[in-house]
Amino acid sequence: MIIAIPNKGRLSEPSLELLREAGIRVESSERKLIVPTNNQRINILFARARDIPHYVANGSADVGITGYDMVVESGEDVKVLLKLGFGKAKLVIAVPMNSDVKAVEDLDGKRIATEFKNIAKRYFKEKGLNVKIVEVSGACENAPYIGIADAILDLTSTGTTLRVNNLRVVEEVLETEAVLIANRNVVNEFEVKALVTSIQGVLNAKGMMYLMMNIPADILDEVKRIVPGLKGPTVMKVENGNMLAVHVVVHEDRLFEILEKLKKIGARDILIIPIQRLIY
Numbered sequence: 001m002i003i004a005i006p007n008k009g010r011l012s013e014p015s016l017e018l019l020r021e022a023g024i025r026v027e028s029s030e031r032k033l034i035v036p037t038n039n040q041r042i043n044i045l046f047a048r049a050r051d052i053p054h055y056v057a058n059g060s061a062d063v064g065i066t067g068y069d070m071v072v073e074s075g076e077d078v079k080v081l082l083k084l085g086f087g088k089a090k091l092v093i094a095v096p097m098n099s100d101v102k103a104v105e106d107l108d109g110k111r112i113a114t115e116f117k118n119i120a121k122r123y124f125k126e127k128g129l130n131v132k133i134v135e136v137s138g139a140c141e142n143a144p145y146i147g148i149a150d151a152i153l154d155l156t157s158t159g160t161t162l163r164v165n166n167l168r169v170v171e172e173v174l175e176t177e178a179v180l181i182a183n184r185n186v187v188n189e190f191e192v193k194a195l196v197t198s199i200q201g202v203l204n205a206k207g208m209m210y211l212m213m214n215i216p217a218d219i220l221d222e223v224k225r226i227v228p229g230l231k232g233p234t235v236m237k238v239e240n241g242n243m244l245a246v247h248v249v250v251h252e253d254r255l256f257e258i259l260e261k262l263k264k265i266g267a268r269d270i271l272i273i274p275i276q277r278l279i280y
């Protein structure tokens with residue numbers, strides 16, 4: 001199986017990291033075209049995020065990681081298998097602060113600079129607006145100031161770039177995040193399914209902790225109220241005395257309040273271990 005992942009840019013490191021967590025490590029550090037992994041049946045194809053939908057659709061790679069925006073822009077017919085939770089951004093239409101444009105409808109007859117010409121064309125066509133698309137390949141925010149466009153269609157996440165360039169959002173067009181995509185002919189293959197299970201297991205486990213503790217048997221009901229767990233806690237008898245060992249999965253965000261409550265009602269020997277994979 002060949003997995004295409006971005007060779008540069010914002011999605012590159014997080015993609016490698018996610019694969020590492022899912023047990024797939026890239027063997028060679030050189031960024032060759034196709035690189036083997038610790039798994040004999042898996043190779044990595046390093047490519048531009050923008051090209052990955054095409055490579056997956058034509059079978060050069062079986063699966064790939066890229067931005068959902070890139071999938072939509074490419075128009076390729078690939079299967080989106082998983083949302084990956086990183087590379088989150090919004091594709092927005094923005095204009096200079098002092099522009100007269102209040103709503104998208106005011107853009108009729110105007111020029112829009114973007115790296116997303118297909119999405120832009122489709123969007124304005126559906127709205128019945130006649131605009132001129134000015135294609136740029138980056139640093140789109142400059143376009144209104146150098147006089148080549150009246151508005152831009154570009155990605156924003158923290159909003160910093162829009163702010164420092166004195167631009168305001170008129171409309172949100174698309175929400176994007178990194179996705180795992182597959183060629184439609186291979187979605188049912190064992191390796192592809194195994195990859196989905198592995199990555200899903202990693203995503204499910206994010207922030208989840210395995211909590212173990214010893215409790216006096218008579219506080220079990222109270223403990224269950226504090227930590228219900230996935231399907232109720234696992235309860236085991238401790239060999240000596242009237243103690244129980246309780247194991248339960250909790251989200252790390254809840255630990256702050258949970259631990260104090262558990263301690264207060266008599267839980268002790270509390271151990272907390274991060275969970276690497278969680279497959280429901």
Ligand SMILES: Nc1ncnc2c1ncn2[C@@H]1O[C@H](COP(=O)(O)OP(=O)(O)OP(=O)(O)O)[C@@H](O)[C@H]1O
Nearest residue numbers: 009010011049067069070087088089138155156157
């Ligand atoms: N500000 C952002 N916040 C979060 N994700 C982003 C942001 N900008 C881009 N992305 C995501 O990362 C993907 C790749 O963007 P990136 O900037 O890394 O490469 P690029 O600009 O398309 O390529 P190039 O390196 O050729 O300029 C985008 O398609 C989008 O899905």
Ligand SMILES: O=P(O)(O)OC[C@H]1O[C@H](OP(=O)(O)OP(=O)(O)O)[C@H](O)[C@@H]1O
Nearest residue numbers: 138139154155156157158159160161162
């Ligand atoms: O809301 P923010 O956090 O400021 O992010 C938005 C910026 O991020 C992306 O550019 P990138 O940094 O990838 O540079 P590029 O134009 O070279 O692709 C995007 O095109 C915006 O310019």
Ligand SMILES: [Mg+2]
Nearest residue numbers: 009010138155
């Ligand atoms: Mg970019």
